[in-house]
Amino acid sequence: MVKAIQVKGLQKSFKKLRVLKGVDFEVRKGSIYALLGSNGAGKTTVIKILATLLTPDRGNVQVCGFDVVRQPERVREKISLTGQFAAVDEILTGRENLIMIAKLRHLKNPHQVADDLIRRFGLTDAVDRRVSTYSGGMRRRLDIAMSLIGKPQLIFLDEPTTGLDPEARMEVWKIVKELAKDGTTVLLTTQYLEEAEQLADRIAILHEGRIIVSGTLEELKKLFPPAKVEYVEKQPTLEEIFLAVIGKKEGR
Amino acid sequence: MEAVKKHFFSDMGVMLGRSMRHITRSMDTIITVTIMPTAFMLLFVYVFGGAIKTGTDNYVNYLLPGILLIAIATGISYTAYRLFMDMQGGIFERFHSMPIAPSAALWGHVLTSLVSNTISVAIIILVALIMGFRSSAGVLSWLAVAGILALFTLALTWIAAIAGLSAKSVDGASAFSYPLIFLPFISSAFVPTESMPGPVRAFAENQPVTSIVDAIRALLSGQPVENDIRVALAWCLGILIVAYLFAIRVYKRKAA
Numbered sequence: 001m002v003k004a005i006q007v008k009g010l011q012k013s014f015k016k017l018r019v020l021k022g023v024d025f026e027v028r029k030g031s032i033y034a035l036l037g038s039n040g041a042g043k044t045t046v047i048k049i050l051a052t053l054l055t056p057d058r059g060n061v062q063v064c065g066f067d068v069v070r071q072p073e074r075v076r077e078k079i080s081l082t083g084q085f086a087a088v089d090e091i092l093t094g095r096e097n098l099i100m101i102a103k104l105r106h107l108k109n110p111h112q113v114a115d116d117l118i119r120r121f122g123l124t125d126a127v128d129r130r131v132s133t134y135s136g137g138m139r140r141r142l143d144i145a146m147s148l149i150g151k152p153q154l155i156f157l158d159e160p161t162t163g164l165d166p167e168a169r170m171e172v173w174k175i176v177k178e179l180a181k182d183g184t185t186v187l188l189t190t191q192y193l194e195e196a197e198q199l200a201d202r203i204a205i206l207h208e209g210r211i212i213v214s215g216t217l218e219e220l221k222k223l224f225p226p227a228k229v230e231y232v233e234k235q236p237t238l239e240e241i242f243l244a245v246i247g248k249k250e251g252r
Numbered sequence: 253m254e255a256v257k258k259h260f261f262s263d264m265g266v267m268l269g270r271s272m273r274h275i276t277r278s279m280d281t282i283i284t285v286t287i288m289p290t291a292f293m294l295l296f297v298y299v300f301g302g303a304i305k306t307g308t309d310n311y312v313n314y315l316l317p318g319i320l321l322i323a324i325a326t327g328i329s330y331t332a333y334r335l336f337m338d339m340q341g342g343i344f345e346r347f348h349s350m351p352i353a354p355s356a357a358l359w360g361h362v363l364t365s366l367v368s369n370t371i372s373v374a375i376i377i378l379v380a381l382i383m384g385f386r387s388s389a390g391v392l393s394w395l396a397v398a399g400i401l402a403l404f405t406l407a408l409t410w411i412a413a414i415a416g417l418s419a420k421s422v423d424g425a426s427a428f429s430y431p432l433i434f435l436p437f438i439s440s441a442f443v444p445t446e447s448m449p450g451p452v453r454a455f456a457e458n459q460p461v462t463s464i465v466d467a468i469r470a471l472l473s474g475q476p477v478e479n480d481i482r483v484a485l486a487w488c489l490g491i492l493i494v495a496y497l498f499a500i501r502v503y504k505r506k507a508a
Contacts, residue, residue, distance in 0.1 A: 051349040073351055081349040087342030091274045103266045104352055106259055130277075146346070 002029045003062070004154050004185040005050060010059035012045055019045045021209035023059070027187055027202075029153075032180045034200035035189045041206045043189035044084060047158045050187070051081040064153055080147035084158045086139045087146070090132040094123055094142050097131060098149065105150035117145040121175070137168025144175055155179065157188040161195060166239050167246070173198055263352045267360020268367075271334060275368050281330045285372045289323040290379050296442060297383060304443055308473075312385040316377070317468035318441020321461060322433055323376050324369050324405050328412040329429035331365040335416030336425035339506065358413065358503055365409040366402065373401060388474040396481070397471050403488040404464060408432060410495035417502045441465045460487035 005027035012020040019042045027033040037043045048054040050063055052072040061068045064078040081087070089097050095114055102110030118127045121141045126134060131142065140160065147155055157176065161169040176199050179186055190196055196203045197217055204214035213220060236244075275281055293315060296304075301311040308314050338344050338357070347357045377385070389397070412429070419425035436442070438452065439461035445453050456462055463483040470477040 048345075051345075053345055053348055076349060076351040079349065081346060083342040083345045085342040087346035089270065089343055090341075091277050092270065096273070100266055100270055101346075101350075104263055104347070104350055106262070143342075 003027065004029045004031075004064060005033075005187065006060070006062040007046075007050075008060040010046070010049065010061055011057045012042075012049060012054065013057055019209055020049075020056075023206070023209070023211055025204050025211055025214060027185060029185055030180065030183045031201040032176065032186045032188065032199050034196035034203045035187065035206055036191070036193065036196050036203055037189070037206035038191060042209050043206055044158055046206070047081070047083075047156050047187070047189060051079060051156055052076055053081075078153045079156065080150070080152035080154070081156045082143050082147045082158065082160060084162070086143040088131050088139060088143050091130060093130055094118070094127040094134070097142060097146055101146045101149045107150060113149055117148065121145045135168070136164050137171060140164060140168065140172055141175070144172070148179075152184070154185045154187065157186060159189055159191065161190070161192070166243055169195075257353070260353050260356060263356040264359050264363070267356055268363045271360055271364040272367060274334060275364065282368065282372055282375075285323060285327045285330065285368075286375045286379075288326055289319045289376055292322060293319045293376070293380065293383065305447075306444055310384060310386065312380055312383050313387070313473060314469065315442065316380050316385055317465045317472070318436040318439065318461070319376060319380070320373050320401060320468070321404065321436050321441065321464065323372050324401065324408060325429055325432040325435070327369040327372055328365055328405070328408045328432075329426040330368075331361055331409055332412040332416035332419070332425045332428065333422065334364075335361050335413060336419050336422060339417060355500075355503070358499075361416075362406070362409050362413065365412070366405055369405045370402075387472045389472050390474075393471040393474065397468050400464060400468060400471075400481070400484060400488065403485065403492065407488050407492035407495060410492060410499045413499040414495060414502055417499065417506055435459065436461050436465070439465055460484070460491070463487060 003026050005025070007023055007025050010020055010023040011018075023042075023046060025033075035043050035046060045054065049056050049061060049068065052068050052075050055069055063075045066074040066078070068075050089100070092100065095118065098114035098117055099110045102113040107113055118124055121144075123138065123142060123145070126138055131139060134142065144155075144157070144160070147157075160176070161172050164172065173195070176186055176188065180201075186199075188195075188199065200217070202214065202216055203220060204211045206212075213223060215223075293312070296315055297312050301315075304311065306314045335358075338361075344357060348354055387394075411432075415428040416425050438456050439445070439459060440456065441461060445456045445462065448456055463480050464487065467477050467480040467484040469475075470480060
């Protein structure tokens with residue numbers, strides 16, 4: 001199997017704080033891999049190292065077949081990063097943001113690329129407004145759209161749905177699923193178990209600087225005590241009520 | 253690596269286009285940058301000017317160089333602000349994870365500073381012309397003035413870059429410019445240094461603003477400039493190089 005990401009013995013400290021204490025994992029090409037962990041577990045540090053923004057202290061990190069330390073330029077050609085804070089320019093319009101990134105990717109027809117993404121991501125109504133007027137969900141959609149420019153093989157999504165309302169979260173989920181269908185590898189981090197369950201082919205749990213378990217959802221479920229059959233009256237969750245009330249219950 | 257170098261200038265162009273849009277979208281930056289120095293100019297010419305003895309009959313002519321420096325010092329605080337906002341948001345991370353030269357983003361801001369300060373300097377010169385500023389300088393002298401002002405802008409812009417890159421808060425990012433704005437007051441910009449008491453005069457005569465102001469003033473009035481211009485250029489270049497090296501170091505540490 002071809003690997004999109006290979007990480008062996010990755011360590012990283014910030015001054016005296018040891019954030020990553022030896023992380024190992026592999027991500028298969030074309031899959032969705034979820035890195036699950038609580039705040040401060042080191043998820044963002046892993047992403048930043050993979051995206052060549054930070055250099056590892058120790059360990060071997062290969063992204064799309066290139067070493068992140070020795071060949072960062074080659075890695076950058078293959079990847080796209082959607083960071084924890086929407087990496088969009090607030091003062092520019094949505095369209096201008098897309099065109100800017102297309103130009104920086106040195107594509108031949110940036111306007112055409114922008115138009116295609118605008119249609120695909122349903123941004124048509126808002127695209128000529130400044131991004132500062134966008135809702136969180138729209139901003140995130142634009143953010144991901146910007147990451148798709150230049151057809152990267154691998155996309156990092158660092159907590160893509162943190163701070164989004166349930167509706168917007170489902171939109172992002174839909175986009176991520178479509179990406180994987182097109183053959184793009186996705187590495188996403190999340191604090192929501194449900195998100196990993198919904199999206200990921202494989203899940204790894206990062207805890208105190210190490211990956212403590214990894215596998216498919218089925219494999220992870222086997223690690224825990226077998227399911228017991230109990231009869232529990234199922235109350236609708238507040239989220240289900242919310243979605244039912246606003247009439248958007250599809251998608252689950 | 254080759255591809256990154258090949259596209260450096262076009263990438264920088266995109267970055268310049270981006271931050272120029274920031275300026276044209278919020279005209280208040282240009283307005284605040286020009287309004288305060290213009291207000292100083294009006295205040296000093298029409299209120300205090302009558303009491304100031306400079307040995308020239310046209311106080312606007314005397315005052316203009318210092319006002320231009322104040323305008324530039326105000327202008328570059330916005331560069332620090334914009335740079336700080338970029339560092340805070342995710343946009344720099346996106347740029348740095350793309351196959352473009354990391355310094356392209358920084359140079360985009362520096363060039364924007366040059367362009368926007370040129371605009372505000374031009375506006376202030378227009379106001380000065382309305383207020384009676386006249387110059388006997390020829391094309392070459394004007395070019396020399398433009399050169400000095402551009403060097404001064406670049407030098408201060410790189411100081412602003414250090415502030416913008418290393419600041420912990422928005423206020424910190426722009427606060428560094430206050431002493432720079434204040435510096436022309438303790439120089440030959442408003443009054444001749446001869447009228448100042450000993451220690452103040454010593455400071456005023458040996459700080460960069462005085463030599464820069466004197467050089468520009470001499471150029472604009474068609475006087476010989478020999479030593480002033482050399483000292484002025486040395487100050488500008490010296491500050492420029494030191495600030496540049498320091499800013500690049502901070503940038504590499506923060507961005508890598």
